[in-house]
Amino acid sequence: MDEAMTGMNEEVGLSFGADDSEPLGQTPGSASGAETPAKFVSRGVDVFYGAKQALFSIDIDIMPNEVTALIGPSGCGKSTFLRCLNRMNDIIDGCRFSGSIVLDGEDIYARAIDVVHLRARVGMVFQKPNPFPKSVYENVAYGPRIHGLASSTADMDEVVRTSLERAGLWEEVKDRLHEPGTGLSGGQQQRLCIARAIAVEPEVILMDEPCSALDPIATARIEELIDELRTNYTIVIVTHNVQQAARVSQRTAFFHLGKLIEFGDTDQIFTNPRAERTRDYITGRFG
Amino acid sequence: MPIAVLLATLIGLTVAGYYMGRSRAVAVGGHGTRHLNSLPSYYGLYVAAWCGIPAVSIVVLWLALEPEIIRALLVATLPDVAGTWSDGTMALMLNDIRNLAGGNIVSRDVDPELRTAAEYYAFLRNTGFAAMAVVALAIAAGGLTYGRRAIHPDLRARNRVEGVLMVFLIISSTVAILVTIGIVLSLLFEAIRFFQRVSPVEFLFGLEWSPQTALRADQVGSSGKFGSIPLLMGTALISFIAMCVAVPVGLLSAIYMAEYAPPRVRSAVKPALEILAGIPTVVYGFFAALTMAPFLRDWGSQIGLSISSESALAAGLVMGIMIIPFISSISDDVITAVPQSMREGSLGLGATKSETIRRVIIPAALPGIVGGVLLAVSRAIGETMIVVMAAGLAANLTVNPLQAVTTVTVQIVTLLVGDQEFDSAKTLAAFALGLVLFFVTLVLNIVALTVVKKYREQYE
Numbered sequence: 001m002d003e004a005m006t007g008m009n010e011e012v013g014l015s016f017g018a019d020d021s022e023p024l025g026q027t028p029g030s031a032s033g034a035e036t037p038a039k040f041v042s043r044g045v046d047v048f049y050g051a052k053q054a055l056f057s058i059d060i061d062i063m064p065n066e067v068t069a070l071i072g073p074s075g076c077g078k079s080t081f082l083r084c085l086n087r088m089n090d091i092i093d094g095c096r097f098s099g100s101i102v103l104d105g106e107d108i109y110a111r112a113i114d115v116v117h118l119r120a121r122v123g124m125v126f127q128k129p130n131p132f133p134k135s136v137y138e139n140v141a142y143g144p145r146i147h148g149l150a151s152s153t154a155d156m157d158e159v160v161r162t163s164l165e166r167a168g169l170w171e172e173v174k175d176r177l178h179e180p181g182t183g184l185s186g187g188q189q190q191r192l193c194i195a196r197a198i199a200v201e202p203e204v205i206l207m208d209e210p211c212s213a214l215d216p217i218a219t220a221r222i223e224e225l226i227d228e229l230r231t232n233y234t235i236v237i238v239t240h241n242v243q244q245a246a247r248v249s250q251r252t253a254f255f256h257l258g259k260l261i262e263f264g265d266t267d268q269i270f271t272n273p274r275a276e277r278t279r280d281y282i283t284g285r286f287g
Numbered sequence: 288m289p290i291a292v293l294l295a296t297l298i299g300l301t302v303a304g305y306y307m308g309r310s311r312a313v314a315v316g317g318h319g320t321r322h323l324n325s326l327p328s329y330y331g332l333y334v335a336a337w338c339g340i341p342a343v344s345i346v347v348l349w350l351a352l353e354p355e356i357i358r359a360l361l362v363a364t365l366p367d368v369a370g371t372w373s374d375g376t377m378a379l380m381l382n383d384i385r386n387l388a389g390g391n392i393v394s395r396d397v398d399p400e401l402r403t404a405a406e407y408y409a410f411l412r413n414t415g416f417a418a419m420a421v422v423a424l425a426i427a428a429g430g431l432t433y434g435r436r437a438i439h440p441d442l443r444a445r446n447r448v449e450g451v452l453m454v455f456l457i458i459s460s461t462v463a464i465l466v467t468i469g470i471v472l473s474l475l476f477e478a479i480r481f482f483q484r485v486s487p488v489e490f491l492f493g494l495e496w497s498p499q500t501a502l503r504a505d506q507v508g509s510s511g512k513f514g515s516i517p518l519l520m521g522t523a524l525i526s527f528i529a530m531c532v533a534v535p536v537g538l539l540s541a542i543y544m545a546e547y548a549p550p551r552v553r554s555a556v557k558p559a560l561e562i563l564a565g566i567p568t569v570v571y572g573f574f575a576a577l578t579m580a581p582f583l584r585d586w587g588s589q590i591g592l593s594i595s596s597e598s599a600l601a602a603g604l605v606m607g608i609m610i611i612p613f614i615s616s617i618s619d620d621v622i623t624a625v626p627q628s629m630r631e632g633s634l635g636l637g638a639t640k641s642e643t644i645r646r647v648i649i650p651a652a653l654p655g656i657v658g659g660v661l662l663a664v665s666r667a668i669g670e671t672m673i674v675v676m677a678a679g680l681a682a683n684l685t686v687n688p689l690q691a692v693t694t695v696t697v698q699i700v701t702l703l704v705g706d707q708e709f710d711s712a713k714t715l716a717a718f719a720l721g722l723v724l725f726f727v728t729l730v731l732n733i734v735a736l737t738v739v740k741k742y743r744e745q746y747e
C-alpha cells in the first residue's frame with residue numbers, strides 16, 4: 001500500500017513536468033517587494049493523512065492586512081493548508097505535518113508553542129456555520145469569557161456589541177440577543193460565527209469556504225465584510241468561487257493535487273496567469 | 288397429536304400452493320416473466336396466503352372457542368338439578384367429567400350418569416375436532432384453487448402480498464400492546480380489591496408498614512398497617528445512593544471514552560463496561576450481601592460508626608455499580624453525537640479541550656444525558672434482587688444510609704413468596720405497590736424518552 005501510494009505520487013509529479021515542481025509567481029520572501037514582513041511564512045510544508053500525502057512542499061508568504069485566497073479543484077488540499085495555519089489538523093487522528101510555518105517570527109510548530117494561545121491569535125470561520133446551541137450573546141461572549149477579555153458585564157456587553165457590529169449583524173439581532181444562535185438564518189449564522197471569531201481579537205482570520213452555504217445576497221454581505229475586516233486583520237480565505245477570489249483578495253494561491261501551482265497578486269493571476277493549469281482553472285476549463 | 292397432523296397438512300398445502308402459484312405464473316406469463324406484473328415468487332406467496340391464512344385462522348378460532356362451546360352443549364344435557372347448583376359445584380362437576388373422559392383421577396364415585404356425561408363430552412370433542420379439520424382442509428383447498436385461478440399477468444400480486452404483510456405487522460404490534468394493557472389491567476383490578484379493604488389515603492400517606500392480617504380477631508397485633516411511605520422512602524434512598532455513585536462515574540467515564548481515549552483504549556474499555564451490564568443482578572446481590580455489607584460494617588466499626596449488616600448504603604453502592612454502564616453508554620452515545628463542528632468551533636477560538644467539553648459539549652449533550660439518567664433512575668427503582676439480598680426487610684422510615692431499610696420491590700417479593708391466601712389485604716397490597724411502582728417508572732420513562740427524543744431532533 002505504501003509503495004502504491006508513492007508510485008502514485010510520482011506519477012502525479014511527472015504529469016506536471018519539471019517546470020511545475022516549483023510554483024510560478026513571485027519567489028517566496030520577496031512577495032511584496034517592500035520590507036513589510038510577512039505575517040505567515042510557510043516553508044516546505046508536507047502533510048500526510050496516514051500514508052496518503054495531501055500537501056507537497058508548500059511555500060507561501062501571507063502578508064498582513066491583506067486577503068489571501070486559496071483556490072483549486074476539490075480535494076487539492078486547500079482546507080488542509082488552511083488548517084495548518086492554526087494547527088487545527090492536530091485534532092485529526094493520523095494527520096502528520098512536516099516543514100515549518102512561522103507566524104511573526106515564531107515557528108508555530110515549535111515545541112514551546114502554546115496551541116491554545118495560537119488559536120486565539122489565529123481565528124477560524126468554517127464552511128458550514130456552526131454556532132453553539134447557546135444564545136446569540138453567549139455565542140459571541142464565549143471566546144472573551146475563556147480568555148478573560150472582559151472584566152465586567154458592561155465590558156462584555158460592549159465586546160459583544162462591537163463584534164456584532166463589525167460582523168454587520170448588530171442591527172439584525174440587537175433585539176434577540178438572548179434567543180438561540182441556531183435560530184438565525186444561514187447567512188446570519190455565518191456572520192455570527194465571524195463575530196464570534198472577531199470577539200477574541202485575533203490577528204488572523206482563516207475562512208474555509210465561508211459563503212458556500214449562502215445565497216448571493218448573503219454572500220455579497222460577507223464579501224463586503226471581508227473587505228472591511230482587512231484593515232484590522234490578516235485574512236486567508238478558501239473559496240471555490242473563482243470570481244469571489246478575484247473580488248475579495250489581493251493575493252491568490254492556486255493549488256492542484258496537493259501542490260502549489262501558482263501564487264501571486266490576484267490581478268496578475270486573473271489577467272495573466274503564468275501556468276496553463278491556472279488559466280484553465282480560472283477560465284473554468286477544468287476543476 | 289391430531290392437531291399437529293392437521294397443522295402440518297395445512298402447512299404442506301400452503302407450501303405446495305406457493306410452488307403451484309409460482310409455476311402457474313411462469314406458465315401464464317408466456318415467454319419470460321417480463322409481462323407479469325410481479326415477480327413469480329409474489330404470485331406464489333399470493334396463492335400461499337389464500338391457502339394458508341383462512342384455514343389456519345379457522346383452526347385458531349376453533350381452539351379459542353372450543354372449551355366454551357363444548358361446555359354449553361354439555362351443561363344442556365346435565366340433569367335438571369344442575370340448574371340449582373352453585374358456580375363452584377358446577378365447575379367441580381365439569382372438571383370431573385373432563386377428568387374421567389381424559390382417564391384421570393376423579394374426585395367422586397363414578398356413577399353411570401357421570402360416565403354417560405363423560406362419554407358425551409369425549410364424543411363432542413372428537414366430532415367437533417373432526418368437523419373443524421374437514422372445514423379447515425376444505426377452506427385451504429378452496430383457497431388454493433381460487434388463488435391459483437386468479438393468477439393473471441395483470442394481477443398485482445406484489446401489492447396484495449404487501450397488504451397481507453402489513454396486516455401481519457399490525458397484528459404483531461397489537462399483540463404487544465394488548466399484552467401490556469392486560470398486565471396493567473390485572474394489576475389495576477387486584478389493586479382495586481386492595482383499596483376496598485384499605486383506604487388509598489392510608490396506603491399513600493401512612494407512615495407505618497406492617498402488613499399482616501389477623502387469622503383470629505383476638506390475635507396480638509391483628510391490625511395491619513399499610514402505609515407505603517417507608518417503602519417509598521427506602522426505594523428513594525437507595526436509588527439516590529445508587530445515582531450518587533453511577534452518575535459521576537458513568538458520566539466521567541463516558542467523557543473519557545468519547546473525548547480523550549485513543550481508539551485502542553476505547554475499543555477495550557467500552558466492551559468492559561458493557562460486561563458490567565451483562566452481570567446477572569443476583570450476582571450483584573450476593574456481592575452486596577456477602578462482600579460489600581460486611582466490609583462496610585467492619586470498616587464502620589473501625590472508625591466508630593455503627594453500620595448495620597444490612598444497610599441502604601451497601602445496597603445503594605452496589606446498585607450504583609450496576610447502573611454505571613447504562614449511564615456511561617447512553618452518555619457516550621450522546622456525546623459522540625454532538626457534531627464535530629461544535630468541537631472545532633470551540634477549539635478554533637482558542638478553548639482548551641476541557642473548556643470545550645465543559646462549556647460546549649456537555650451543555651449540548653445535557654438533555655440526552657438527563658434522559659439517560661432518568662432511564663437509569665427508573666431502572667434503579669425497579670431493581671429487586673440486590674435490595675432483596677442486601678437492604679433488609681425492616682420498614683424503617685429513615686434517611687440514614689447506615690441503617691437497614693426496605694423497598695417497594697422487596698416488600699412485593701416478601702408479600703408474594705410462599706403460600707398465600709389471595710384475598711387478604713396482605714397479599715393484595717403487593718399489587719397496589721406494584722401499581723405505584725409501575726406508575727412511577729412509567730412517568731420517568733416517558734419524561735426520559737421525550738427528553739432524549741427532543742435532543743435527537745436538535746441536530747437533524
Ligand SMILES: Nc1ncnc2c1ncn2[C@@H]1O[C@H](COP(=O)(O)OP(=O)(O)OP(=O)(O)O)[C@@H](O)[C@H]1O
Pocket residue numbers: 049054072073074075076077078079080081092240
Ligand atoms: N481527515 C482526513 N483523513 C484522511 N484524508 C483526508 C482528511 N481530510 C482530507 N483528506 C484528504 O486530503 C486531501 C486534501 O483534502 P482537503 O480537505 O484539504 O481538500 P480541499 O481542497 O479543501 O477540497 P474541497 O474543496 O473539496 O474542500 C484530499 O485528498 C482528502 O481526501
Ligand SMILES: [Mg+2]
Pocket residue numbers: 078079080208
Ligand atoms: Mg475544503
